[in-house]
Amino acid sequence: MSSETGSATHGQMPLKKPGSAIAHRLVLTIGPILIALILGGLILLALGVDPIKYYGYVIQRGLLSPTGIQQTLTRMAPLLFLAAGLIVAFRAGVWNLGADGQFLLAAVIAAASAPYLADFMPSWLAVIIAFVLSTAVAVIWSLVPALLRAYQGVNEIITTLMMTFLGVSLANVLVKLVFLDPSTTVPQTRTLPVADRLPRLFDTTISSGLIFGLIAIVAVHLMMTRTAFGLKLRIVGANTRAAIHSGLSVPHLTVAVFALSAGLCGMAGAIDILGVQGNVRADWNPAYGLTVIPMVFLARFNGFASIAFVLLLSVLSIGGESAARRLGVPTVFTLLLVAIVLIVLAIAEYIDHRHNQAAKA
Amino acid sequence: MSDLFSDVFLGALFFGAVTAAIPLLLAGLGEQMSEKAGVLNIGIEGMMIAGAYAGFLGAYYSESLWLGFATGAFGGIVVASIMVLLCVRFGLNQIVIGIGLTLGFEGLTALLHHFQFSRTYPRLPAADVTVVPYLSDIPILGPALFKHHLVVYLAVLLVFVLAFVYRRMQLGLNLQAAGDKPAALDVAGVDVVRTRAFAVFTTGALAGLGGAYLANIGAGIFVPFITNGAGFLGIVLAMLARGRPFWVLCGALLFGVCLSLTTALQVAGINIPTDVIQMIPFLAVMAMLIMFGRKSSLPAALGIPYERGAR
Missing domain, CATH: 1.10.3470 (ABC transporter involved in vitamin B12 uptake, BtuC)
Incomplete structure (x- = not known):
């Protein structure tokens, strides 16, 4: 969070270095995806499915197994x-x-x-x-x-x-x-x-x-x-x-x-x-x-x-x-997961936007 | 051909048309109010499916259709509250959140249904109807139009109530201003966010009610994805109606007749793929747009979140 440290020490907008801007974007993208996966996991837990097992299986079948990754790329x-x-x-x-x-x-x-x-x-x-x-x-x-x-x-x-x-x-x-x-x-x-x-x-x-x-x-x-x-x-x-x-x-x-x-x-x-x-x-x-x-x-x-x-x-x-x-777990769970990712990311964007505005003011 | 236009056929056709039209009418009226207030509510499909599932559960466990309608409207309001928070209060992109809510609640209801009922689809008992005296004695049209559940008449009545609200009441003016010039409304001392939030909550309640009607009376059953684009049809109706509730009613009935025609024709033994007939209302609307297409009078601030003091 470059803007945080910048505004704290200098009281003004930090000079954006391209590297830190990309890092900032990455944090702002991957963080919410993780939060969304956790929220999805909680829903699975509530339905009596082990979320670790589910995500492990999805990654195994969608990304790691040879047939899975080929299907995914196709x-x-x-x-x-x-x-x-x-x-x-x-x-x-x-x-x-x-x-x-x-x-x-x-x-x-x-x-x-x-x-x-x-x-x-x-x-x-x-x-x-x-x-x-x-x-x-x-x-x-x-x-x-x-x-x-x-x-x-x-x-x-x-x-x-x-x-x-x-x-x-x-x-x-x-x-x-x-x-x-x-x-x-x-x-x-x-x-x-x-x-x-x-x-x-x-x-x-x-x-x-x-x-x-x-x-x-x-x-x-x-x-x-x-x-x-x-x-x-x-x-x-x-x-x-x-x-x-x-x-x-x-x-x-x-x-x-x-x-x-x-x-x-x-x-x-x-x-x-x-x-x-x-x-x-x-x-x-x-x-x-x-x-x-x-x-x-x-x-x-x-x-x-x-x-x-x-x-x-x-x-x-x-x-x-x-x-x-x-x-x-029916395939519609993927739909739900996509929706949660979307909404959590939108909220993260909003918080970041407000944070930047507060730093400017 | 004489068979085709028998009394039974016409009766079934019009009865089915009303049944199919009511969810569209409620969704269209709800969407219209949101759009009037400047919120493009793409999440209405999600509100309908949430209402359908909540309404079905309510009716299934309480064995009362009225409680089902109440839980259905509540389900729609729950989805609407997310939309209010994110789009009206925080001012996030309405199309993104709308699509997110639609996908999310289609997924969530299908998931919950799967874990609750597995592959069984319990059926609700047929709804009891309110017969309007005298009017229902009219041949053919009487039984088709005046032997419905009470909620149908209330939905039609709502058209006129809303027309009155929009034209004669301060609330209608506020809603209009929130969609056309929110800054002016703010200056006049009315809270824009609150006005828009009211509109979206109402949309949620109406869409939820429409979903509950679709599941509990239209189908008597809940299956995943049961709304099947009815919410999107509501958006189309609201945009075509240009702010007039009565036009939403006309449009909903037009779509209702076409939806009902497919089943009625199959009952009459004529086998046309349902897809052919389902295209008719859209073709009619597109033809109308091509012939009379002019700048549609959408609210000026539609889809633009209101931020006080922003330029």
Whole structure:
């Protein structure tokens, strides 16, 4: 706590050394996560589950065991794309809450087109075309909220939420009525053979989607922080009036943000299908979007920090899924844990903010 | 086709529509009050699911639906109190905390249900209905609209009460000011934090009540994630209604008819995937927005925490 000692000895704001600032951030991030894990442990204790055993099992299964870590890293791929898509939108002040609809529609399009295309072209080309196609569909899906926000000023929270409900229903309709695999009784799309899916990394079961996800989120981070285009988007997000005054075309930029954000969310769906799932079953909706939103908030819209938080989320969910089978704690506990982390971190941020203000005064 | 529009079919359709509309109505009215006062309440889904579980437990153990409604409203208020503390008092980001509360209480209720009932889903007895004399004798519509639990009529009555509060009472003006120009309200000597806290607590109570209705009367059972986006629908309704309680009622009924149409059609032997019909209300609303989309009149200070003296 550099500011504490600084204000005590000199009675003024301490000179921020970059190293101590990072250390301060780390304390402010890891401390609350530990507190949240303890609170989660208390809930487990109240339910009669040994928390040490539970967390030990989650870490063992999600991070330390060879199969576990491979599953965790594979799970990260779609989550990283979603995080990238959300960072673009949130930094530009666009509250895209429609990630799940964009994800699911793109997933269905990828699942429908890839096996079909693979029939008459090399599978690598089929996968690429399916990927582009599903990304395009997600972008088109975001066009209505984008245009309404850009040219009519209609609040995007409401429109993207509605487009999510619509998108989830439409995805189900497509799976049940249009892209139904006639050879199975279960309502699902045709399955992309494992050999045709995205290659795995080296001798592991990790999907190469992870690499693409990492590239996407780093690219987005650099775009937002190091390019003129990113600066324009951040100005729009920080102060729309200032952006108009400085001659930026806010409607165009808004549509561009929606397209980028939805495109990345769509890629998340495509990568999950083309890399891991292979098909979409009716009523399949992992609702990753809603759990990734807290992660990018926790990372303060920073791409690199988001990678760490997405890793944490993946470990908790993969480990939690194993623990559900072995220890009888349902997977929803992960959801609860994420929520507690989010709220405790927000409170820590508040206390730190107040503390800084008190130091200033 | 004559079969499709038989009296029985229409009766079931409208009865189901009202049953499906009431939770949405309560959530929408609650969200509307929060938004009026400048708090974007994304946590309403969490308030509903907490109300659904608390309401179900209350009704299950006390064997009284009214006690169930009371515990349901209380469950919503408990979630609301977290929101009041963090978002209204501390001024933390309303979207972050809202999503946190929604995820957290969806998880918590599912977890508690798992440890309490394991995989059994006990069912509540059917609710006793209050029959409105004379009106319920109207063919088709009578039994569909006027043979409901008393709480349904109270919810509809609430629409008019709230319309009166917003238009005619000091409280309504205070709420409006807290959302549009909180600094002005502060200067006028009214506590902004207290006004907003009142709004969020009311939202919690209404959303909790809506959740309890959904579980205890709509379904007669609690299953994890039972609200299934009803709270988010409430947000959509509140934003579309632009501050008018009556419009929330109209919107809730529109969604209610569409939700009920799926079950009614299946009873009539026509098998359309539920998803097709569930899309109708959203398509209608999106079409309306595209055709008549203009600057929606949201409160100016919506989502912005109030800090005295801040510039």
